[in-house]
Amino acid sequence: MPTLMRPSPPATAAASTDSPSPSPSDDAAPVAAGVKTPAPEAHANWSALRRLLPYLWQYRWRVAAALAFMVAAKLATVSVPLLLKELVDTLVPPGGPNRLGLPEAGVALVVLPLGLLLAYGALRFCTALFTELRELVFAKATEGATRAIALQVFGHLHDLSLRFHLQRQTGGLTRDIERGVRGVQSLVSYLLYSIVPTILEVTLVLLLLGLKFDLWFVWITLAALVLYVFFTLRVTEWRMELRRHMNEAESLSQSRAIDSLLNYETVKYFGNEGFEAQRYDAALEGLQRTRLKTQATLSLLNAGQQLIIALALVAMLWRATEGVLAGRMTLGDLVMINAFMIQLYIPLNFLGVLYREIRQGLIDVERLFTLLDSQREIADRPDATELQLQQAPEIRFEDVHFGYEREREILRGLSFTIPAGQTVAVVGPSGAGKSTLARLLYRFYEVGQPGQGPQASGRITIDGLDLRACTQASLRRAIGIVPQDTVLFNDSIEYNILYGRPDAGPEEARRAAQAAHIHDFISALPQGYQTAVGERGLKLSGGEKQRVAIARTLLKDPPILIFDEATSALDSANERAIQAELRQVARNKTTLVIAHRLSTVVDAHQILVLEQGRIVERGRHADLLAAGGRYAQMWALQHHGAGAASPSPELPGHEAATIPP
Template sequence: MTASGSGSNPHAPDGANPAAATAHAAGPPAPGPERQADWSALRRLLPYLWQYRWRVAAALAFMVAAKLATVSVPLLLRELVDTLAPPGGPNRLGLPEAGVALVVLPLGLLLAYGALRFCTALFTELRELVFAKATEGATRAIALQVFGHLHELSLRFHLQRQTGGLTRDIERGVRGVQSLISYLLYSIVPTILEVTLVLLLLGLKFDLWFVWITLAALVLYVFFTVRVTQWRMELRRHMNEAESLSQSRAIDSLLNYETVKYFGNEAYEAQRYDQALEGLRHARLRTQSTLSLLNAGQQLIIAVALVAMLWRATEGLLAGRMTLGDLVMINAFMIQLYIPLNFLGVLYREIRQGLIDLERLFELLDSQREIADRPDAVELRLARAPEIRFEDVHFGYEPEREILRGLSFTIPAGQTVAVVGPSGAGKSTLARLLFRFYEVGQPGRAAADGTPAAGGRISLDGQDLRSFTQASLRRAIGIVPQDTVLFNDSIEYNIRYGRPDAGPEAARQAAQAAHIHDFITALPQGYQTRVGERGLKLSGGEKQRVAIARTLLKDPPILIFDEATSALDSANERAIQAELRSVARNKTTLVIAHRLSTVVDAHQILVLDQGRIVERGRHAELLAAGGRYAQMWALQHNGAGASNPADPHPPPHEPGDEHGHQMA
């Protein structure tokens, strides 16, 4: 896959702005639907956890047990303190201090205190251990679903996306799933349970002032945290957008390393990246300053509440209504509540951020597939090479720009048809329509009655392409593209990608047919040599031969050669052309070419110009006609060896012709 940030793509819709599209998609929702979107995201997350419902129930049981043990610790501490300070006053037994402790302090209380401390940690760890499988399973399921859905989206979506921003959205979304599951079940629910238990104990054992002080502190704390965090979330969104922008610019620049070097634009790329980093720095500084404000406000609320509680407890102690153990217990309760409450602000921020990230992930899942299988689509099963027919095909990437204008032609079963013409005539679009990367017609174009405008049809053996499943259709087609992009893996992996279940020997046979076996075996690591990002460690001709080997290994009944030898030198091209002609025998083949010498043996040649067929026939017939094809032939060969225009055999290639695109 290639990024679309720098460098134009002739097949991208006009006026497409990937950065704007990404920013718009990641922009903040309106305040009204925001909470509704949060609940929607949580509802959509629940089915992924439902399959682990027994683990969820067990984890909740361990969580309740851990909180009961936690709340019991201050109660036991109260008993210990009161036992150490008996009503009779100081030591009246005349025993040493250690002896008094052993006599007065029941050993059972100490053991119980230690046991409760241990149980708190034990139940907490058991909860996490039991629920870990549910968390990781749900995360894996969502990530896999998003990954699969992205592969199902149309080529139009991937031409408009930015790789860096998209991968960041997926990464943050998956991390958001883990955060939501972890924080909601590990922190929010236990904290609510602990607060409820503490309020009940305070209300039952002491006067209601303790309950009101605690409730007031909680309400004020939550209100302050929510309001400030909601304000901060807007800043956080801007920071995420700035982070995605900087990431996209860095990845895009590195992917286009050679282009940057060709034009000496290292300083320009650094300046663009620095602009993105400066925006990110400013956004992070604002986020950090508001975080400091939030933390300071939270600490103030907690401190005031703690002072009020201890003042009330001290007053009760002096009045004789409470014991020293009660004072210690209340202080312990407040300290225990203080820790999760202090963390509650962080939890709320992380949960809100997780919801935003999860929402973005579900937005990717909700992205509509432009090309979808019909409900009654059937598997394409071919016993032989089929006939392909284009019938009055109209197509445009945008409503305002028509690429193909009523195109009609037939590729008979087992024959080769070549399409030639100037750049932008719509040649490569034919391959994309055959693969159903796009549907015939134009997006947004509708007839007068509002129904979609007819765009013709493409058929295989008389059946519309749309009646077959996309997967089975693409299994039946092999392509050698002009711009070959390889996976950052070994050469053998890239060749076997044409048929992953093929063995190493089959890959070597395909490499021999593509005349790249000798080159590979001469490498230090042979077939295990890694090709680098997008295959950049290989030359253009080497990449193209790997692509040819990959397609030969796939061995489909339909072949598409889109400038399949444009990056090869003349000697290799002649050898591979002979191999391709042999492979294409008895297969239905579409050849897209600029260099006319590569299509002289085609059963039929179509000359395409501005989306229309202006000439058609065999090589000798078109030369004899003296039309556009003959003019193109003469221009490409400058009269060298072409004194007899009816000669079907091409003259020798001129030096430099190995890169193709010699047409004026």
């Protein structure tokens, strides 16, 4: 029958109030595995919405047009039952069903106005047309707002200090950005496409019922709506806790399966396949219990909603039937009221999903804005100047104190100078603070202990200019580094070399690769310089990654160089060749070399021996050997006895242990 025709459900909603299978709402529900997210306070919700509005305000004309199309779509939707009433009343004229004495089909052909049929079809089409126009017009506003927010957060994260990133999980940050962007889209979509249109439709229907009929229809509809919304929100709130448990159980089962498969060889070594299967089955059993509970509560929610709808429909139709029998209403009025109720309750079927999605979207957007509110530990001064270097500068560390944590001081009043165009090497045991010097020079951290003022922390200068007085961007442009732990982008070898100077050309990248003694290796690869290096460069060996890093720094060609164990992953033959190349490159550049293999620093203009954050010896290689002190002991260890088997008193990478987790 025409009265049973229903508008299609919102495109953004699921096919039911909930779904036992994974849905977008399932992915958004947990913030992280095993972490419960408390419900946001009302002021936090409003704060998130207020902060979101300026991004949408840039597209205010599109917003206005989308709202106009939304109103037009709802007016067309509400007009459909009104026109349906006219059609039914026309089919049943006042004098009886067949006053003309014609067969029933003939009556329909004669009496039924063709204009009403065409208008009915036009209204149905207009409802869909205006809905699609609303989404088409507003799509650019939604995408533009999410793009602007995501870009702003991404840029802000790059501006935050290294300490912030070491204290946060990178995966957690990317999930926060992803969920926040998705939360913006969900909020805009559900509010504009579902909540506001439904409120508008309810208002129009109540006005029509109140104006055309008695107020009993209004009170029955309002009572049913209030009961329906109250029941749905209360049950959905209860179910959200069950869904969190289900997501935690699902994460546990997935993590156990992935962990076992990643450690496939270890499982085989110890013959623990059965043990792993038992652990996985226990996790699946817990997941099964939570899913059954979730499904049971879903059935309860749907059944309760349908009961409320059924009672409201019975009450409304009973009242309408009574009016038809009493002559106050026509048969078309009864059909119209039935169509109104069906049309009205269809979007309410998705209320549970909408409530959960909007609430989770508010949480995700609030978390995204929380990232934007994170304070920069290292910020340029308002009067910061650009560092302009025409030649290799002089670098001074003047009474530098530093500690990653307040309770532990790493550098204790360190003072030394790297003369312009010369090379200074720093050696010493793990934890002495060698790599910390490079991080301070890059201004990843400020000089001084955390929480203390700069008055007793000393300073670092380049040609007499305090690092804190110049912009970070200009400072880092002037420095090139070859780190001990080389991490590459998951892109081609050429891309990673050109990252040193993105505006350089392929030929310059090849010359840098030749200088780093990796050109022949790259040319022998099937895809040459377009070979993908894999995640973090794991498709390359340690020595190959290090040579790519050397080529990248050679291409940048800065006046200041830092070599942090630049050849630690190379074999002896390549190390000697590249050391000679690095010495050539370092000529007329101010260079800081951090090393644990003393054979790599014998040509340095000055060698500093660092222990417990203090310089205990300094001088040239021959002078330090002649002095017979700590440097001479380290040299002996690396070249005699145990040093032959283990040429280093420390392991590469231990310097990073000075950074707090």
